[in-house]
Amino acid sequence: MAGRCKWCGDDMEVFLPYARLGLCKSHFKYYVVRRVKRTIERYGMIKPRERVLVALSGGKDSLVLLHVLSTMNESNDPKISLKCEVEAVTLDLGIRGYSEGCVETARAYCEKLGVPHHAVKMVELAGFTMDDVASRRGRPVCSVCGVVKRHFLNKVGVEMGFDRLATGHNLDDEAAVIFSNYLSANVEFLSRQSPILPSREGMISRIKPLFEISERETMIYAQFQGLTPIDRGCPYAIDPSTHRFKMVLNVLEKEMPATKIRMVRGFLERVKPLLERDGTTPLRKCAMCGYPSPSEICSFCRLRKNYGPM
Numbered sequence: 001m002a003g004r005c006k007w008c009g010d011d012m013e014v015f016l017p018y019a020r021l022g023l024c025k026s027h028f029k030y031y032v033v034r035r036v037k038r039t040i041e042r043y044g045m046i047k048p049r050e051r052v053l054v055a056l057s058g059g060k061d062s063l064v065l066l067h068v069l070s071t072m073n074e075s076n077d078p079k080i081s082l083k084c085e086v087e088a089v090t091l092d093l094g095i096r097g098y099s100e101g102c103v104e105t106a107r108a109y110c111e112k113l114g115v116p117h118h119a120v121k122m123v124e125l126a127g128f129t130m131d132d133v134a135s136r137r138g139r140p141v142c143s144v145c146g147v148v149k150r151h152f153l154n155k156v157g158v159e160m161g162f163d164r165l166a167t168g169h170n171l172d173d174e175a176a177v178i179f180s181n182y183l184s185a186n187v188e189f190l191s192r193q194s195p196i197l198p199s200r201e202g203m204i205s206r207i208k209p210l211f212e213i214s215e216r217e218t219m220i221y222a223q224f225q226g227l228t229p230i231d232r233g234c235p236y237a238i239d240p241s242t243h244r245f246k247m248v249l250n251v252l253e254k255e256m257p258a259t260k261i262r263m264v265r266g267f268l269e270r271v272k273p274l275l276e277r278d279g280t281t282p283l284r285k286c287a288m289c290g291y292p293s294p295s296e297i298c299s300f301c302r303l304r305k306n307y308g309p310m
């Protein structure tokens, strides 16, 4: 790639149109960590010495998240340093030919970084696996999977006494979710959408430290750091809608760089406060498991009635 790094004058390896910034390999890696640190500070996501549990699926984004948090932990450079206690958890969803690889990738990676790793089996916690769900007709597998993951990652985080549960959602994920819910005017969902959710009784604070880093940036960061995510895709990954919204946003981003970040920040700074002011359904305790829920029975307990134990 022709051009020079704006920070050191070496060969440019990456150009970021939204920031009109060209960087060499090592400054790009530093830039990503610094931006994540700024996001964490701006939104008060992690305070020094807090215990952070990273949801590590073995995919690219969660590996990048763990790498960035470990880098911050080890650094003494005040621009990127953040001393906190980081551990990781992988939920074994029981998807034959896929989940074993996820757990192994995550375990090996944690060992390499010296980060404590916890693997928990869905079948032991729920009494059924995602393969069981897929073998029955009903709700789309991914929508069940989302509910299951939210429920058990929260449960593990709360029971192990962590302060935060960090997930690897990136800017493209956030922009696509906001965009699709704008289009369907799903006000209730939008009012709950946030890169940081505070803790409350029975619920750990959930954070998305990569939400201002684009898919392209996480991909390049993973490549530059030599991170090797699981090489297989999930056999149930067939939901095309999010992918379509991402494609549309990519077209807009190409024509008008910074569209995604402007959209997500605009939502958080100007739209979300209005939705919150107008009030949303308050959370109460699920009558079956006691976890916070907008309805009498939480979505996980409704699932459990349908699917398990098998």
Ligand code: SF4
Pocket (backbone or CB within 6 Å): 093, 130, 141, 142, 143, 145, 146, 234, 235, 236, 237, 238
């Ligand atoms: S693709 Fe769907 S089923 Fe597979 S891990 Fe992701 S959410 Fe779960």
Ligand SMILES: [Zn+2]
Pocket (backbone or CB within 6 Å): 005, 006, 007, 008, 009, 010, 023, 024, 025, 026, 027
């Ligand atoms: Zn440089």
Ligand SMILES: [Zn+2]
Pocket (backbone or CB within 6 Å): 286, 287, 288, 289, 290, 291, 297, 298, 299, 300, 301, 302
């Ligand atoms: Zn419940």
